[in-house]
Amino acid sequence: MSLLVVGSLGLDTVATPFNKVEDALGGSSTYISLSASYFSAPIHIIGVVGEDFPKNYLQMMESHNINLEGLQIVKGGKTFRWSGKYHYDLNSRDTLLTELNVFEKFNPVIPPALRQSKYICLGNIDPELQLKVLDQIENPYFVVCDTMNYWIERKRDALVKVLKRTDVLIINDSEARLFAHEPNLIKAAKFIRELGVKILIIKKGEHGALLFGEDMIFSSPAYPLEMIQDPTGAGDSFAGGFVGYIHKAQDISPDCLKRAVVYGSTMASFCVEQFSTKGLENLSYLRIQDRFRDFLTMSRFNDSE
């Protein structure tokens, strides 16, 4: 049973107070699939790039058992490009450029062999495309969905339709507040779950993540990093670690969902330690488990007197 990842692939030009990279590998499905690749295989990407997309990026992904049969390479087309500049504290950024290019007319087509996929991760793309993907899947078992402010404001109705067919929505705290028009995060979470999504995960960057389920709230800390090189892709890496671990465990019990949140946080912490996808390219399951156990140590206390 494969894991299907749908989202963008792109070339990112990113500046932080510390450094700058040009045309580096980016895109939601890139980070999601690389992150998930440490837990499960095979992973199938559905996406689109132009003919200018560097071959070595494709080779690197394939070396992580990421299957690219569902990747459309548009002849003569230009790949999606994004450029951003992070501010001093790395918590905010300015988008300097967004060139949709081949992504503008992206029409996700799921190859027949993948229409029976059970585990689906819908990266942050137009909710109408997310619906198109779901329409092509015969009987999905576990659907994880990401979105962003842009779609919450502009495609709310379509997004709500996606949520009703989604098991886990992963968004950040400002998106949750915007979605619910509610500053209190707990109330906002309640509102969003009532729209029909079973489980809601709210990412809070340096403050960790919260999971809201039926009669259940779980709080994961963030990994205490002294140096963050590049926050780009942290949220996607979280989603990849989360869904990759669930796919590996084939278990959606509360205990497993909690561990998956911590694995998501773990992968996000590796991601931001280097520019672009570099932090996700050379990990080992052992290193990931070591860091997972650091999360345990950091959050564990007992009630004995």
Next chain:
Amino acid sequence: MSLLVVGSLGLDTVATPFNKVEDALGGSSTYISLSASYFSAPIHIIGVVGEDFPKNYLQMMESHNINLEGLQIVKGGKTFRWSGKYHYDLNSRDTLLTELNVFEKFNPVIPPALRQSKYICLGNIDPELQLKVLDQIENPYFVVCDTMNYWIERKRDALVKVLKRTDVLIINDSEARLFAHEPNLIKAAKFIRELGVKILIIKKGEHGALLFGEDMIFSSPAYPLEMIQDPTGAGDSFAGGFVGYIHKAQDISPDCLKRAVVYGSTMASFCVEQFSTKGLENLSYLRIQDRFRDFLTMSRFNDSE
């Protein structure tokens, strides 16, 4: 062995989007001592009020085994008054009025019988006064200190002197960043601990709290409250629960410090559920323990596959 609390007592006029109170009981030592009173006794307050300070406030504190022998009541004097208005999201506020009144010439005098106190909690007052208090204590065992932006900016040298004689500094995240001139909280914590304080606790409001010790970071979640009536005193209630629990346990092992952080978070969560000190006036140890266990449930996960 008593617990000595030094800080302000005041009359607060507070408006939130939901309600307003006038001349309600306030002040750092008020919240600290009420919060600590659920764990340990006796608690001695060192502070100053005017003759206008309502007798029923004093009686309520005494009913919580708070000893007021060290409280100076200035004849004809007016009590410290503060007024603030919270914004829509309760995360920020405007100070509308600060009348120091009798607090302006506050000179903390520790009665001879209390100079052998071992457990000291220095509420948020001028660090020069905090030093004056420490100078009067013969051989303190465990000193907890609070401060704020105002003193970090204006009395940095005195504050650093206090820190060198402090076991635990409790501040919020924006204060930590300001203190260290560093946006990264982990680096900021390192910087502050290098100034000489053994343990640093950074409160992050709705995002919980972090404890930094020797080779140790502990992350406590915040209690998921859907309704916050009045954030005033949350930080002091945290400090009171923290130091009260340590005083009760007579134990400063890492395990005990972690529990104390969670008891601090627990007391802060009760505080903000009602205006002024109301949320701290009618609790039971049983209710406190129930909520403490909710924190356990909320943050516990395991690493079995």
